[in-house]
Amino acid sequence: MGVNSITLVGRAGRDPEVRYFESGSMVANLTMAVNRRSNNDEPDWFNLEIWGKQAQVAADYVRKGSLLGIIGSFKLDRWTDRSTGEERSKPVIRVDRLELLGSKRDAEAGGGYGGGGGFGGEPTEEEVPF
Secondary structure, three states, X not given: OOOOOEEEEEEEOOOOEEEEOOOOOXXXXXXXXXXXXXXXXXXXXXXXXXXXXXXXHHHHHOXXXXXXXXXXXXXXXXEEOOOOOOXXXXXXXXXXXXXXXXXXXXXXXXXXXXXXXXXXOOOOOOOOOO
């Protein structure tokens, strides 16, 4: 039996890119910066893929800099580059649960929507990657 579960808390690196499909489903893609324990290190960046109702929440409330908590699973997107014919791949976190962790004050300042919880407090000024 295997386990593929990832839990992250960090900040959105950009506004979500949202795509709608003829079937009525939707997907939101964005990046997330997660700081390491040491303040000297650069943050780790993750590509997020969010489907369904959670994608709509991301589209409506997540903005660059929003504090997020996610639970999801790792997957490797693979494709053939049209111009070179090369096989390419990109690691992606498929989000199963999205928590909006920013405060209402953050939302008013453009940093996200207040809500959610359960992942811990807000990072200190030194922990924010930008």
